[in-house]
């Protein structure tokens with residue numbers, strides 16, 4: 001488990017990006033991390049993978065602080081669609097994979113080479129000469145092959161074509177269908193990951209404002225439509241009007257929703273719409 005305690009991160013001029021966050025990331029779960037541009041997702045994920053070390057609070061992996069136990073970093077892999085390899089960009093892919101195999105003790109080198117082949121990427125090409133999408137794919141292949149307990153994908157499908165995105169998410173779901181491994185995926189393309197994640201995290205205004213298991217979310221998130229001016233006595237997170245029809249976006253206990261009676265039409269609220277309602281529209285209130 002990764003445990004985050006009282007995490008606060010400020011950049012220059014005291015601008016707080018993360019404010020006193022407490023969070024536990026459990027084994028065997030697949031977390032979707034959502035938030036608006038600039039919400040602090042990458043900052044949080046880089047802190048978890050010890051790439052940003054200047055923060056207040058404590059991050060522990062299996063009970064030990066990650067800053068004090070370098071070994072824990074062998075178990076936490078961070079990959080991003082815009083990772084650049086700096087000096088190593090001149091290296092051939094096979095060499096880069098071998099470097100990763102030194103970093104992550106369970107790295108599946110043969111599996112990674114097979115994935116390169118599957119995506120028609122030539123293993124003796126230099127990283128710097130890959131197309132943008134193939135650079136992303138290479139990074140993702142590292143994440144899939146690292147066999148880390150914790151793997152963090154930051155905007156994984158950015159820049160991938162539709163076929164490669166589909167292929168990646170299929171591999172992703174097969175790889176992380178494992179009760180010992182945990183993945184965190186930060187993305188803006190919410191509907192693309194909705195079917196794969198087990199937990200929803202929403203980061204907004206420097207806090208985790210929503211942290212729920214997907215099955216609980218599905219039991220509680222509904223769109224309720226009323227034609228006769230009635231408003232359900234439920235936790236309403238947003239509303240729209242369509243002529244005389246009122247549409248209420250609701251997040252509440254299933255038993256309460258089941259009891260609202262036959263004057264309303266009820267349908268499921270998808271995660272993207274839910275996100276827009278609780279994060280996007282509150283600024284307009």
Ligand SMILES: Nc1ncnc2c1ncn2[C@@H]1O[C@H](COP(=O)(O)OP(=O)(O)OP(=O)(O)O)[C@@H](O)[C@H]1O
Nearest residue numbers: 011012017035036037038039040041042043044188
């Ligand atoms: N090195 C840095 N120095 C100063 N400010 C930074 C730095 N890195 C990020 N920030 C600021 O911190 C805030 C959060 O950035 P971050 O990249 O973590 O957000 P994000 O949620 O990943 O955004 P996006 O979805 O747009 O990628 C932004 O306002 C950003 O400008």
